[in-house]
Amino acid sequence: MTCRNGLRSDRKLIRYCSALDAGGDPIEMSSWINETKSERARLEGELKAVPTAQRISVAEIRSMIKGVGDLVRLVSEADPDDKAELYTHLGLKLT
Known part of the structure; x- marks a missing residue:
């Protein structure tokens, strides 16, 4: 789930940068980029909070x-x- 969302965040950021290059509104794009970065940071935090699996003997x-x-x-x-x-x-x- 989180890895998939991480990839989705990468795709979003690439699209936003492409939109900026194509002449998109920098103010609007920057808010979208910031939202995407915040979502990614939240998901990475959730991933770090998941306990690592322990091997069973x-x-x-x-x-x-x-x-x-x-x-x-x-x-x-x-x-x-x-x-x-x-x-x-x-x-x-x-x-």
Whole structure:
């Protein structure tokens, strides 16, 4: 999203400069350029605020898979009434 908007900002700035070269109103163009630069700065700030992805270790992945397996076993062995309550709580409808 942000990269696409960054490219869009570049295209806008190029068009505005071309319009200036073609004799466009410099005052009007400068306000458009300033708005585009402000939008770009805002988007770059949002991008910097996004946390970087963290790698998950092989041990963490194995632990997650084991945990899912344990949950599947628990649900499969659970009392039917407990399962019904769980499914209702999860918003599941079985057919």
